[in-house]
Amino acid sequence: MCSLRQAIEVISSLISYSHPIKVFVVKWQLIRNKLEELCSSLTALENCDSIQNPILSGMISAILASASDCYDLARRCVDLSYSGKLLMQSDLDVMVAKFERHVKNLFGICTAGILTQGFAIVVSRPGVNARKDDMRFYFRDLLTRMKIGDLEMKRQALLNLYDVVVEDDKYVKILVEVGDIVNILVSLLDSVELEIQQEAAKVVSVISGFDSYKSVLIGAGIIGPLIRVLESGSEISKEGAARSLQKLTENSDNAWSVSAYGGVTALLKICTSADSRTALVCPACGVLRNLVGVDEIKRFMIEEGAVPTLIKLARSKDEAVQISSIEFLQNIASVDESVRQLVVREGGIRALVRVFDPKSACTSKSREMALWAIENLCFSSAGYIIMLMNYGFMDQLLFFLRNGDVSVQELALKAAFRLCGKSEETKKAMGDAGFMSELVKFLDAKSFEVREMAAVALSSLVSVPKNRKRFVQDDRNVGFLLQLLDQEEANSGSKKLLISILLSLTSCNSGRKKIASSGYLKNIEKLAEAEVSDAKRLVRKLSTNRFRSILNVIWHS
Template sequence: MGGLAQPTAQKPRLQQAILLISSLISLSYSIKVFAVKWQSVRNKLQELVSNLSAIENCESSENLSLHVTVESILATLEGCDELSKRCLDLSYSGKLLMQSDLDILSARLDTHVKSLSDIYAVGLLRQSYALVVSRPISASASRDDIKFYITDLLSRLKIGCREMKKQALLAFNDVIQEDERYVKIAVELDGFTNLLVNLLDLQDRDIQEETAKAVSLISGFECHKGVLIVAGVVAPLIRVLVTGSELSKEYAARCLMRVTKNSDNAWSVSAHGGVTALLKICGNYAEGKNELVGLACGVLKNLVGVEEIKRFMIEEGAVSVFVRLAKCKDEVIQMRSLDLLQIMANGDESIRKLIIQEGGIRTFVCILDPKSSYLTKTREVAFRGVVNIYFSSENSLSLLINHGFVDHILQFLRYGEVSMQELALKAAFWLCGTSEEAKKVMGDAGFIPVLVKFLDSKSYEIREMAAETLSNIVILPQNRKKFVQNEQNVGKLLQMLDPGEVNSGNKKVLLSILMLITSSNTARKMILNSSYLTNVEKLAEAEVSDAKKIVRKLTSNRFRSILSGIWHS
């Protein structure tokens, strides 16, 4: 079995140590005994060679401390070589003694790593150039290649000067965006994640930005977010939100948004003052800070589901902040603000009233104005908000009507895109179920003929909702009068009762509408003169109860005194 590759005598002692360590690392893979011990030794050798490689890029020829440390390292490496030979040849005198020797070797390697870090930390070395070792070719890189590369970056982050740290972070952020294996090995490497978390507090703009970017990128991998939490990433991220640069804050907020998708982490954000910091960012919104404010809203949305945090947000003036943000021009921020207001108001009348007091109704209705240029998605959120926040209060209904909400619904039903028509129909359905006043307003506004047109929609859900809404509206006598003013309304209703048409909507609801309008002489004349009267008769023959009642009602009328004797049975 071979030992170490012997370097030439002319090589500097530092390079000699690097070559010896590289040979030892390679040799260690051939050792079959004491596998766990040798794995630990190999890990420490990899960290040591990374530190030496980083120091090799520094002007250090006149440094006595480094000279002494390197000589000590070479002596340790000679002992390591001797132990490796004995393990390869199985020539050691006893297992316990060899295990003890390997433990001593590991401890010495730890001491050397610390010595190199201390030398760099006290500024005894001056950087000449900060080269990062060549990145392995991703497609063919082995796990050991990747680990060596990441270990080298870790060493530079630990002992490097400002520029070396920055370059190491740039290199790390570059590789983890392309290959998840680098992330996996980095978070498994002892001390790497903790070091990143500590660097977040470094008062250097460039390093803080790259570090915040690194933890943000790591948080994008679902299986690695927990490692960041264990390392204590939340508190320094919040400090970045308070004192960092705009870019650092964006990375910090994005990371917090990802880790707080798990509600268990919400308390940690709150406990470290995160809610106040995030609300301050939202409250200080100005054009040009859209990305950061949108991310801050995203974090708060993850937090607001915790009742105690929601109460604290309300006390801190969150409602006023989000009502104001809902008026801004950035639609991502708008949607997130509208969402937050809905979540806060859910099941809480006091918060609904507070939103109304802050002018929330006007804000929501303005977004729904067909003359405005908001995106359909934003309007969808606003529609849901109006229904969820305001439809439970008669006072807010009056305000909605005064601000033109009913007119907006009608406009979307007539001319809107399909998705908006569906939302407007749902809003009409909910609205007409709130009060007699709402039914009257809708009847006066002209909803009846529009709803009749939806009775033969291709969508069963729309047909059914249109029928239900129409049924609610014509409960009022004045609306029934409006319905029968147009003979086409009655004809469409009868047409949709075709027993052979399986997709004609909810016949029970349609029959209930027909039953209501038969109280009008005009409507009875129209029904009796319609070519679709047979649809009702067929349903009656099929023993449909409501249809039989309608036919009986028609047969008692002086305009139609004779019909089949079946109706008298």
């Protein structure tokens, strides 16, 4: 019987022999592709206990005969001794078809049960700096095993494939270039063997993370199989499928496909299941978040109960689940007042305030996301702001303004800044709560943006008479403002903001008196002489009959 090892050596030699050929380059590349596929198929059969089968023996003889014919064609192309280009092209096309037929016949033999469990030689994985051709050969070997191997061979091939693609991005590009490998991976997602399905889902999840190859996956029809995995796959398979869908739906063009295959229902079922793990719920929320941009899909989600489902998840003790669900709620309600009202009716504001609560066990990252959502969902409505105050939000915001770490504290300042611009009632409530004395502390911050927000917010609060009186009752507040104004390093922008606040305080008799009787009046006069914005107005308000004549030069300058 012809040796399987002999056939492998002949095919490998033929591949090497064909590389230097300079004519009909495209045709020879096609032949080499088929030879490499054939070689990996033969390698997969080597040392199996079924190689004595006469059908296999006859097939190897046919392969060797084709290889001999191919050698003859290769020799003539190397020597340029062929009789005509058209005839040679035709002969090369015939050779491609022959090798393609051998590959299919081998596949048929293996699926018929001739290949038995587990003794096939595994092609060694090329080293880190391997040539692309070596990697392609390795991937084609794995492809053949996924096509014709038994359960264990397929599983091992998928494991090896995953190990390679997670190691280096460049390998993903080579993998996608190997014909049919993506199609095989997609088909394996529908495997009845859960282990095969799981490993295929993991590899697909990696490939879907590359923008350049998303269209390849979509073209291979991957959406349907991924949804079927979500519906009936194992927990690990579902995780891989959900992560893939999250990446693929970053492009809204794919949203309709997910919906058409029943993806929304499957995803919501995952979110409502008490058995779903964090690693599955988070990407499921991510897919839903990506889909809300399509209005019809958003309406269907609402009808299916997405809002109460995700509000419930926002109460989770798991940070990742909290953040994913809050992001979804923010997206679905951001530009739709009717959905925003639904979120409120279902207890969404209360859930967000609970996450933000300093007494809760939530992480800083969860609190930041909750505050961001509260601002976007509630600050546009006076009614929602009153609801926030009833839930104790003002006290929470003030707490983080005083005690939060840098990131949360800055977000709290931004939220306070926005709140100040809402209504008189809100300003009064903030004044009563003690925001003004905290805002003063930010007036000498290193960041101009922080100083500006604090100054504008404070100026807004002291525009309310009740707040002005409360502010000037503490001598330290007015004194600190004047002290900052006197600092030489204070830039003109900072001075303008401080003068704006002092102007507001002059509307209060006690405030005007405290400023006028301070030791900083001369500095204010100098600013007026230097044409600093609003400094002259401030001096006018502070002037009295006693020193009006002293300042007369300034008025008419």
